[in-house]
Amino acid sequence: MEEKVLLSIANLVEKGDVKKVRESVELALRKGFSAEEILNKGFMVGMNRVGEKFRNGKIFIPEVLISARSMQAGIDLLEPHFSIESVKTRKKLLIGTVEGDLHDLGKNIVSIVFKGAGFEVVDLGINVSWQKFLEEAEKHKPDVIGLSSLLTTTMVSMKNIVKKLKDEGLESLVIVGGAPVSEEFAVEIGADLFGSSAMDGLEKVKRALELV
Numbered sequence: 396m397e398e399k400v401l402l403s404i405a406n407l408v409e410k411g412d413v414k415k416v417r418e419s420v421e422l423a424l425r426k427g428f429s430a431e432e433i434l435n436k437g438f439m440v441g442m443n444r445v446g447e448k449f450r451n452g453k454i455f456i457p458e459v460l461i462s463a464r465s466m467q468a469g470i471d472l473l474e475p476h477f478s479i480e481s482v483k484t485r486k487k488l489l490i491g492t493v494e495g496d497l498h499d500l501g502k503n504i505v506s507i508v509f510k511g512a513g514f515e516v517v518d519l520g521i522n523v524s525w526q527k528f529l530e531e532a533e534k535h536k537p538d539v540i541g542l543s544s545l546l547t548t549t550m551v552s553m554k555n556i557v558k559k560l561k562d563e564g565l566e567s568l569v570i571v572g573g574a575p576v577s578e579e580f581a582v583e584i585g586a587d588l589f590g591s592s593a594m595d596g597l598e599k600v601k602r603a604l605e606l607v
């Protein structure tokens with residue numbers, strides 16, 4: 396029963412009602428639900444339903460965009476609620492969605508979760524080429540580089556970017572994620588880590604950097 400508010404967030408994301416999504420997120424936070432619960436049991440449930448309807452041809456791109464906009468509005472409200480941890484050494488994450496791919500909600504969540512854990516985050520946005528990743532990595536010298544891909548077609552870009560970064564001999568850890576990406580794929584393309592979610596990615600990075 397107490398989870399009703401999370402179910403209603405899922406329904407509102409599905410409908411794409413920005414105003415009501417914001418109101419319900421605020422209500423859920425007041426009721427004591429964590430940002431992680433709101434994300435996983437609210438937003439993700441709603442967005443997966445949207446993905447399913449889209450795949451079955453029941454809705455089209457404009458509806459998906461409307462839902463995505465309402466979810467982003469909710470994510471913005473969650474940002475201050477991802478716990479701020481004081482990490483002794485301030486580490487840096489460089490992140491972007493790979494070339495050819497315009498999906499950014501997952502990447503945005505990864506960014507705020509890492510910020511919440513005390514990382515400095517440089518977000519390169521969407522559709523980021525290997526040249527841009529390389530140029531920015533040389534400029535910022537990040538401890539970690541995060542790549543996001545939501546399309547099976549852009550997993551090829553991901554593979555190419557990892558290769559270029561590794562060929563260049565950069566010392567940054569490379570972590571990959573996104574719905575079609577798997578642990579096996581990460582190993583196959585030579586990435587150092589795979590995150591099935593923003594939280595999973597954070598845990599793995601913290602362990603690799605010996606922050607825990």
Ligand code: B12
Pocket residue numbers: 439442443444445446447449450456459460463495496497498499500501502504505541542543544545546547548570571572573574575589590591592593594595596597
């Ligand atoms: C929203 C959406 C869109 C929106 C994106 C808006 C935006 N601002 O992002 C719009 C309408 C633009 C869109 C467009 C398209 N889309 Co789309 N889209 C989706 C949808 C419904 C949701 C994706 C999403 O945001 N999920 C919520 C986020 C939070 O989840 P997530 O990204 O998976 O992220 C989590 C983890 O994966 C992980 N993660 C993600 N990245 C990273 C990175 C790192 C480093 C780490 C550690 C973790 C991590 O952490 C996150 C949470 O903790 C999915 C269906 C689905 N269920 O995934 C389809 C989907 C991805 N889209 C699809 C398709 C086909 C398209 C289009 C090609 C459609 C078309 N014909 O034009 C275009 C492609 C445009 C392009 N070039 O990119 C297909 C892909 C099929 C495939 N296997 O390739 C899907 C699966 C829909 C479907 N069922 O068919 N889409």
